[in-house]
Amino acid sequence: MPTITSQDGTKIAFDKRGSGPAIILVGGAFQYRAFDPRTSQLADLIADAGYTVYNYDRRGRGESTNTLPYAVDHEIEDLEALIQDAGGSAMLFGMSSGAALVLHAAASGVAASKLALYEPPFRTNPAEQTAAKEYLTQLQALLAEDRRGDAVELAMTTFGTPPEMLAGIKKSPVWPLFEAIAPTLAYDGAIMGDGTIPAAILQKVTVPTLIVDGGNSPDFMHDAADQAAALLPNATRQTLEGQSHDYAAEVLAPVLIDFFKA
Numbered sequence: 001m002p003t004i005t006s007q008d009g010t011k012i013a014f015d016k017r018g019s020g021p022a023i024i025l026v027g028g029a030f031q032y033r034a035f036d037p038r039t040s041q042l043a044d045l046i047a048d049a050g051y052t053v054y055n056y057d058r059r060g061r062g063e064s065t066n067t068l069p070y071a072v073d074h075e076i077e078d079l080e081a082l083i084q085d086a087g088g089s090a091m092l093f094g095m096s097s098g099a100a101l102v103l104h105a106a107a108s109g110v111a112a113s114k115l116a117l118y119e120p121p122f123r124t125n126p127a128e129q130t131a132a133k134e135y136l137t138q139l140q141a142l143l144a145e146d147r148r149g150d151a152v153e154l155a156m157t158t159f160g161t162p163p164e165m166l167a168g169i170k171k172s173p174v175w176p177l178f179e180a181i182a183p184t185l186a187y188d189g190a191i192m193g194d195g196t197i198p199a200a201i202l203q204k205v206t207v208p209t210l211i212v213d214g215g216n217s218p219d220f221m222h223d224a225a226d227q228a229a230a231l232l233p234n235a236t237r238q239t240l241e242g243q244s245h246d247y248a249a250e251v252l253a254p255v256l257i258d259f260f261k262a
Contacts, residue, residue: 001063004085007077013063014056014082015040018047022086023260024054024079028096029155029188032062035177038249039095045253051260054082054090058098060184070187076105083111091260096121096245097188104191107204115209116256119217119245122224123195131158132195139185148182149175155185160218197224202231210236210259212252214243221245 003011015033023046025039033040033055043053059078060066067074079101083090091114094102099117106112123129135158142151149170156166169175209232213225222239229235236259240251 003064004081006059006067006074006081008067008074010059010067010074010078011065012056012059012078012081014054015043016052016054017043018050018052020050020052021260022052022054022083022090023256024056024082024086024090024092026079026092026094026098026102027058028094028098029159029185030178030181031095031098032057032064032181034062035174038247041249042253042256045249046257046260049253049257049261051257052086054086056082058184058187060187061181070190072101072104072187072191073108075101075187075191076108076110079105080110089113091115093256094118094120097191100191103198103201103205106207106209107201112207114207114260115205116259117209117211117228118247118252119213119221120211120224120228121192121195121221122197122228124197124220124223124227128220129194129196132192136186136189136194139189143183143186148179151182151185152178155182197227197231199231202228203233206233208234208236208259208262210238210256212238212240212255214245214247215239215241216244 001013003013006012043055047053057064089111092102092112093116095118099120102115106115123132138154139151211225211229213221229237
């Protein structure tokens with residue numbers, strides 16, 4: 001298992017496949033390599049098109065270690081370490097809250113030549129932003145009491161998991177895997193805050209950036225993608241009809257490949 005060491009000593013585990021220009025995949029909440037076959041499939045498809053693809057476990061997940069206290073800057077340092085392993089420059093793909101992390105990293109000056117973002121879950125109206133604040137407060141309280149199962153249930157409910165699906169997941173063998181990484185939900189919460197689009201950060205991101213959403217996703221996802229694209233100095237906007245937040249890798253991969261090779 002290859003690893004790199006981040007600035008604060010955290011070991012970041014990753015898979016690297018293919019050859020060619022480097023692309024780093026940045027997952028969202030709950031995602032890590034052993035528990036995310038969709039991102040692994042996406043990595044394979046992009047690698048087959050002539051790229052070196054890094055698929056890594058964000059800190060505190062999977063085979064990566066963790067160092068407290070958490071700070072968003074430490075996750076940016078993790079990306080910097082991966083970029084150095086890739087030769088000093090890379091293109092970045094971010095999924096959901098991972099897309100927001102990619103924007104923070106690019107604004108801070110990491111050597112990223114292009115960005116592709118799938119459905120950064122920004123909240124575009126005051127009611128949604130208030131709800132996001134309340135979610136984060138509840139999440140932090142549950143994690144402070146080490147009520148991991150309750151924290152996962154809160155997150156899934158907030159993210160829109162139907163009650164009947166959630167009930168089935170809780171009874172399945174994968175539930176302990178969700179509980180194991182429950183503390184990292186607070187990391188995604190720190191990245192997203194109340195969900196307000198960080199206009200000052202986006203306006204610093206001058207590299208070509210593709211923002212993609214799914215045609216079947218909720219309206220707030222479309223609004224977030226539209227408003228983020230309008231704020232970015234060099235953005236392209238695309239909607240994948242028939243897709244939702246749970247994209248199909250075989251549908252998204254060709255879009256990313258076309259963007260990265262342009």
